[in-house]
Amino acid sequence: MPESVFGQEGESLFRYDRINALVAVVIFSFAILLFTKWAKEGKPLFLRKIPGLEAIEEAVGRATEMGRPVLFIPGIAELDEIDTIAGISILGRVAQITAQYETPLYVPVRYPLVLAAGQEVVEQAYIKAGKPELYDEDIVRYVAGEQFSFTATVNGYMMRVRPATNIYMGAFFAESLLLAETGNAAGSIQIAGTARPEQLPFFIAACDYTLMGEELYAASAYLSHEPIMMGGLKGQDFMKILIIILIIIGIVLVLFDSAETYLSWFEEN
Amino acid sequence: MRTTLPLAVAFITGVVFVITFFLNEESAIVGGISKQLLDWLIIIGGFTLLLGVVSILRVSWQSVERRKEDWIYKLITILSVLVMAIPGLLPESWSSLFGRQEGSIYDWLFLNLQAPMMATMFATLAFYIASAAYRAFRARTAEATILLVTATLVMLWRVPMGEAFLNLFSEEIPGLINRYIMGGVNLAVQRGIIIGAALGAAAMSLRIILGIERTYMGKS
Numbered sequence: 001m002p003e004s005v006f007g008q009e010g011e012s013l014f015r016y017d018r019i020n021a022l023v024a025v026v027i028f029s030f031a032i033l034l035f036t037k038w039a040k041e042g043k044p045l046f047l048r049k050i051p052g053l054e055a056i057e058e059a060v061g062r063a064t065e066m067g068r069p070v071l072f073i074p075g076i077a078e079l080d081e082i083d084t085i086a087g088i089s090i091l092g093r094v095a096q097i098t099a100q101y102e103t104p105l106y107v108p109v110r111y112p113l114v115l116a117a118g119q120e121v122v123e124q125a126y127i128k129a130g131k132p133e134l135y136d137e138d139i140v141r142y143v144a145g146e147q148f149s150f151t152a153t154v155n156g157y158m159m160r161v162r163p164a165t166n167i168y169m170g171a172f173f174a175e176s177l178l179l180a181e182t183g184n185a186a187g188s189i190q191i192a193g194t195a196r197p198e199q200l201p202f203f204i205a206a207c208d209y210t211l212m213g214e215e216l217y218a219a220s221a222y223l224s225h226e227p228i229m230m231g232g233l234k235g236q237d238f239m240k241i242l243i244i245i246l247i248i249i250g251i252v253l254v255l256f257d258s259a260e261t262y263l264s265w266f267e268e269n
Numbered sequence: 270m271r272t273t274l275p276l277a278v279a280f281i282t283g284v285v286f287v288i289t290f291f292l293n294e295e296s297a298i299v300g301g302i303s304k305q306l307l308d309w310l311i312i313i314g315g316f317t318l319l320l321g322v323v324s325i326l327r328v329s330w331q332s333v334e335r336r337k338e339d340w341i342y343k344l345i346t347i348l349s350v351l352v353m354a355i356p357g358l359l360p361e362s363w364s365s366l367f368g369r370q371e372g373s374i375y376d377w378l379f380l381n382l383q384a385p386m387m388a389t390m391f392a393t394l395a396f397y398i399a400s401a402a403y404r405a406f407r408a409r410t411a412e413a414t415i416l417l418v419t420a421t422l423v424m425l426w427r428v429p430m431g432e433a434f435l436n437l438f439s440e441e442i443p444g445l446i447n448r449y450i451m452g453g454v455n456l457a458v459q460r461g462i463i464i465g466a467a468l469g470a471a472a473m474s475l476r477i478i479l480g481i482e483r484t485y486m487g488k489s
Contacts, residue, residue: 018291025287028468032475080310082470085477089484112321113314117485124487138328142321146383148390160339174391181397195466197459205405213462214469220484221476228481236472243464 020265031238036231045227045234052191052209053222056167059189060097063164069104070094071163071188073179075170076150079113082217083195087170088117089220090193094167095125099134106163107140110150115142151175155182168192168207169216172199180206193219276480282306283478325350353378419454422446 039045063070072094074087091107098105107122109115118140126135144150155178158166166183168176168190176192176199183190184206192203193211203210211219214236221229246266253259289303329343337343357375361368369375408414425431426446435442476482 013292015291015293022291025471028471029475032472033479036481078314082473085485086473089482092484092487111314112317112319112324115320115324116317121485121487128487138324138331141328142324144325145318145321146387148387149383152386152390174394177397177401178390178394181401195462195470197462197466200462201405202401205401213466217466217469217473220473220482224484229476232472232476232481236468239468239472240465243468 020267027242028235028239032232032235035234035238036228039227039231039234042227045230047222047230047233050211050215050218050222052193052211052215053219055189055191055209056094056223057097059165059167059191060094060101060103062189063098064101064103066164068162068164069106070098070165070167071154071158071183072105072107072167073154073170074107074109074114074118075168075172075194076110076147076175077171078111079117081171083171084114086195086217086220087193088114088121090167090169090223091118092121092125093220093223095122095139096129099126099129099131102131102134105139106157106161108143108150108154108157109140110143110145110147112142115140147173147175151178154179158182158186158188162186163188166190168194168203169211169219170194172196172203177202177206183207272483272486275486276483279477280480283474287478322350322354353383419450423450 035045060070072091074091075081075084077084079085079088095105097103105122107118109118119137122139123132123135126132143153157163158179159182163183163186166179166188168179169192172179172192172194173196176194180190180192180203190207191209191211192207193216194200194203195213195216197213200210200212218233218236221233250259250262253262285302285306294304326347329346331337332340332343333347353375356367356373357369359367361370361373365372366374402420406413406417406420408417423446425435426443432443435446473482477485
């Protein structure tokens, strides 16, 4: 591999080998701030529909009609994972809908920190929905710290209680299919979202709707319908277009065998 | 204050982590700060374990007390928590059965009960894969048919017997499957999802650092 044009890390305070990442961060931040500003000013921003998110309210409505609970799992990772934070953000929106419809909600978690954050978010959602009296601390429950103990507990719940709607949003690993197939067998409508590409096929096979990759992170902004949040999504789209252009330039340069310097700009050192 | 303080903490820690990424950890004071912050996270995580234990015991005890449906399982849960935790927390100096070393009660329970149960749970995955694959691969549509054909080829390539079968036709087939299906179509799609997810994660992180995204605190 050719050596990066930015050179190797030396004794200096600044890591010159990461200038490429810094440039990307600056452009990305600028794009997000710019689109957020435009959104604040009221410029219309088009966002494509995400069927999985559109289906959430309908799925909670189904649970209400059937008189059965909604099961929400914010992944099985710790709170320091961005996937879990995304899951917790979506939980807030879902809890607001279940509070409005007075539908029981059950949120099993694997880590105590997620428990604390989940309880806070659900409580705020019930207050916001004007139904604080319906909030119960045990809506969000710590069930087990081990991956498969957690899975066994949740699967047991699904088969005994048969929730009408199962929502999986966050980081999932080997248990993804165990959960989703059990939910399918229990006859629940299922909506999943994860950024782990290796777990996506399992969710796609077993769930009714699946949010793929970036859609998980976009969900809280999408569900909020707040222009300021949607500005961030448009900034993301701008970066994607930029990356596509850079990939096309790279392909052309590789075809003409003159991509050595260009490729070194994107190397991780 | 209830909102401002967490937002300030999120902003400061976020900025510190971003800055340290671009600085040499050995020579930067900020590098030491980021390490300190990670240590704090571990310590806070350890303390919050108590929250989890209290939650599981309270919910289970309520079911036992009110004799709710399946209360007997809740009782087993409570007993399991106590039987695992108490001998594990007692000092080894009192007895070789205490603590978590080899030969202790905790170790015996973990190796002979918990580990086999978790392994069993994991092993059932094979059956779940079979039922999910059956549903996904039903050739009802053109997309499902393509999925079925591709999956069959990949499965043949992955298992020795299948590879031997493919070799009957041409020894190049396994290599072609590897190159074009796994290293071509599959990898391209995976990279697309990974790039999108990375951008999404970065955008969300930025929204959190700047205080635009507050939904994780229950605020809008």
